[in-house]
Amino acid sequence: MAKRLALVLVLAVAGGCGADPYAGKIKLRYMAWGNPEQLKLEEELCAEFNHQNPDLHVTFIKVPNSAYANKAVVMFASRTAPDVVRIDHYEFPRLVRKGYFYNLKPLADTDPEFKYADYVDLAIDEAKYQGGWYGANTMYGAELIYYNKTMVRAAGLEDPYVLHKRGEWTWDKFREYALAMTKVDKSGRTVQFGCEIPLFPMETPVLWAFGGAMLSDDQSHVLVGSPGTIKAYEFLAGLRWKDKVAPTPAQASNAGYTFEGGQIGMVLNWSGMTPRYRAAAKGFEWDVCPLPTGPAGGKSMVKGNQLVVAKESKHPAEAWRFVKFLTSDATERKLYIENRRNFPTRRAVAASQEFLHTTKPPFQTMAFIEAERNSRPLPIGPRWNEWTTAYKAGIDNIYSGRAKDIGKELRDLQKRIESILADEEGY
Amino acid sequence: MTRQRREAVWGMAFITPWLVGFLCFTLGPMLTSLWLSLNKYDLVTHQFVGFENYRRILQADPLFWKSLQNTVLYAVFTVPLGIAGSLAIALLLNQKVRGIPVFRTCFYLPSMVPAVAGALVWSWVFNADNGVLNQALGFLGLPHIQWLQDERYTLFAFVLMSLWGVGGQRMIIFLAGLQGISETYYEAAKIDGASVLQQFRHITLPMLSPVMFFNMVLGVIGAFQVFTSAYIMTSGGPNNASLFYALYLFRNAFEYFKFGKAAALAWLLFVLLLGLTLVQFKNSKKWVFYEGEAK
Numbered sequence: 001m002a003k004r005l006a007l008v009l010v011l012a013v014a015g016g017c018g019a020d021p022y023a024g025k026i027k028l029r030y031m032a033w034g035n036p037e038q039l040k041l042e043e044e045l046c047a048e049f050n051h052q053n054p055d056l057h058v059t060f061i062k063v064p065n066s067a068y069a070n071k072a073v074v075m076f077a078s079r080t081a082p083d084v085v086r087i088d089h090y091e092f093p094r095l096v097r098k099g100y101f102y103n104l105k106p107l108a109d110t111d112p113e114f115k116y117a118d119y120v121d122l123a124i125d126e127a128k129y130q131g132g133w134y135g136a137n138t139m140y141g142a143e144l145i146y147y148n149k150t151m152v153r154a155a156g157l158e159d160p161y162v163l164h165k166r167g168e169w170t171w172d173k174f175r176e177y178a179l180a181m182t183k184v185d186k187s188g189r190t191v192q193f194g195c196e197i198p199l200f201p202m203e204t205p206v207l208w209a210f211g212g213a214m215l216s217d218d219q220s221h222v223l224v225g226s227p228g229t230i231k232a233y234e235f236l237a238g239l240r241w242k243d244k245v246a247p248t249p250a251q252a253s254n255a256g257y258t259f260e261g262g263q264i265g266m267v268l269n270w271s272g273m274t275p276r277y278r279a280a281a282k283g284f285e286w287d288v289c290p291l292p293t294g295p296a297g298g299k300s301m302v303k304g305n306q307l308v309v310a311k312e313s314k315h316p317a318e319a320w321r322f323v324k325f326l327t328s329d330a331t332e333r334k335l336y337i338e339n340r341r342n343f344p345t346r347r348a349v350a351a352s353q354e355f356l357h358t359t360k361p362p363f364q365t366m367a368f369i370e371a372e373r374n375s376r377p378l379p380i381g382p383r384w385n386e387w388t389t390a391y392k393a394g395i396d397n398i399y400s401g402r403a404k405d406i407g408k409e410l411r412d413l414q415k416r417i418e419s420i421l422a423d424e425e426g427y
Numbered sequence: 428m429t430r431q432r433r434e435a436v437w438g439m440a441f442i443t444p445w446l447v448g449f450l451c452f453t454l455g456p457m458l459t460s461l462w463l464s465l466n467k468y469d470l471v472t473h474q475f476v477g478f479e480n481y482r483r484i485l486q487a488d489p490l491f492w493k494s495l496q497n498t499v500l501y502a503v504f505t506v507p508l509g510i511a512g513s514l515a516i517a518l519l520l521n522q523k524v525r526g527i528p529v530f531r532t533c534f535y536l537p538s539m540v541p542a543v544a545g546a547l548v549w550s551w552v553f554n555a556d557n558g559v560l561n562q563a564l565g566f567l568g569l570p571h572i573q574w575l576q577d578e579r580y581t582l583f584a585f586v587l588m589s590l591w592g593v594g595g596q597r598m599i600i601f602l603a604g605l606q607g608i609s610e611t612y613y614e615a616a617k618i619d620g621a622s623v624l625q626q627f628r629h630i631t632l633p634m635l636s637p638v639m640f641f642n643m644v645l646g647v648i649g650a651f652q653v654f655t656s657a658y659i660m661t662s663g664g665p666n667n668a669s670l671f672y673a674l675y676l677f678r679n680a681f682e683y684f685k686f687g688k689a690a691a692l693a694w695l696l697f698v699l700l701l702g703l704t705l706v707q708f709k710n711s712k713k714w715v716f717y718e719g720e721a722k
Contacts, residue, residue, distance in 0.1 A: 070681045077470035094684070098471045249576040249665075250555030385682045396665050400576055426467040426474075427483050427688060 022057040026318050029082030031061040031075075033068040037275060041339060049325045056318055058084075076100040081310035083319040084326075087135065089126065089303040094382040096129045102309040103132040107320045114324060122377060123345040127306050135306030136327045138335075141271030141343035142300040142371035143205060145174075145291060146362070148181075150284035151192070151265045155180040160266075161289040161364050171209055171235060174266070174292045178245035181265035193257060194245040197236055197399055198268040200392050201378055204301050205268075207232040208376070209294025214391065215379040222421065224391070225414035228296060230407045233398050241401050249400050259286075270303075271368050272342035278360055288362040290371045300375040304345070343368050387420045464690035473687070480691035491692070493667050494675035500582055501671065502650035505589040510642055512593035514635070517601035531602075538595025546659035549588045550575070553660075575661055578668035585669060588656060597642050604638035605631070633716040640715045644707055648700055672696060 075081040127135035163169040178194025212228030240246040260280035309319040336344040344350040394413035403409035553574035561571040574584040654673040663670035680689035
């Protein structure tokens, strides 16, 4: 009896080890990062894709955000990358030129189900490189203002979105609003700030609005020390140190001052903040509006992630099917209408009544569309990480109040960045 | 087989696992890294450039010198403080009092906390607005300090944080060293009328000197490899005030894809640490006392 039992066990184990539940299917691997809610959604999407495509099986590889870029780089370099990888906008330019990604253009051009025109132009353009098309955009969106409506009303101010519609929503107005919403208690401690200093690179549209920029559009010139950039940083630093309407670095590092906590009136952020604010912003009303305008206009900026297929993938056509699924109408509705993870790349989804009309904040959904339509991309090139490290250190001197002469600081910074970019790449 | 030969065979047998590990997993990468340091390599293409990476690092890279300066300063403060702190705790935990295992466990516990979790906890401790440290300063009527935001204090904050680990492995080694000192020395000293301080100065310190030397060599190497806390808490800022050598090396390799330069940085660090260790070994003859050693 014991011998028989042992035999059964051995056979069961051997059988179990050898059994492949997906035998006969083409296996794909997909790698992405995100917060738990995002990962859960993508897991559901993989399951849905596997259900709809019985000949394929996608395994979802989740990697923590902090390790993602390095892991992706090492996997691509060692030719072990998953078939489909979600790549951040900041990483895409330096990786695409190394030839890690499969050119999707021939597949997309000949696919009767796929039309470039279904997607907003910037979302398609972000993945173009040397005549090829290397990724489909997802988690796309523009930057805009999230504001505490209750705070605005309590300060006796008109709704910023109404001002925007009248063409009066300017950075000067933004400052006035921030001043009006900032509250200090009897001890002199600020209990409520009108705004916060945007984290890099969120301040880029402010630079544009004042006629400045980090780099020229073709990335051939550094404009960090230009008069417009100087004015923009003087304006931003002034909000913190002169007007005292934005938390200092010490206060900002304190979780006690957050938009969702109701202690900050206005924040500049990506359109993908909705799920977080919906979950955490309680006890007050909030909404969104496009960014203010400045002396040189008022463009927002856009960015997204790219769904790329690894060049070494043995199944590029099947991987393309999965990429299409992740950017399909149904998926975008799930991601951006049901869950408001970000802004749809599909024009039809963005224009749909379901996207525009919602029962939960933010209600001014047209602001997302306006922000995206009136936007431009960041000057991200292959050496972005390199020069922005120096840039952030310089800007840190301004934001922290250490730089007494902002103009000089930025002109010096311009020289440092020019020297980095002039240096031969790779050293 | 002679006794000497038998001992040699056993010796070889004992070091074989390490030797196999070294040959398979360390020597190969080391030689590859040496080769890479003579190349411009970005994971896809490589071009032999000789000593150009080294020349540029030493002659035209201000961040290399900044990171080296930060790291040397960090080591200068943390190594002596760490050794003194570990020794002090080991001396306390070597006392014959009730419940000593509990105390030993309590002091060792912080070193069990993963580095990332520790870094996050310390970020809160150093919070300029309502961190524990500034609360304590406020209680004493002292002004708040922007520990991680003001470049004048950032390095000091990291030194302070390094003391978190004084009850760890180094303390255990000291404790083992203390327990290895024969009681007979102390008994003889007491009979001769030596005070506690004299016993410490003339018995404990000399007898512990090999352990102290060991801890110092490892401490210097460890201090030059500081990375996790700066990576998590400040990313090298503000204004590169916490840009430590290992962080700068990591950035060049994995953020800028400058693997040739990163390899050259690694070899420069190796040479520097080798030099420092050799100096320590040379100086050790003056102050390290090995029991049974004829001088």
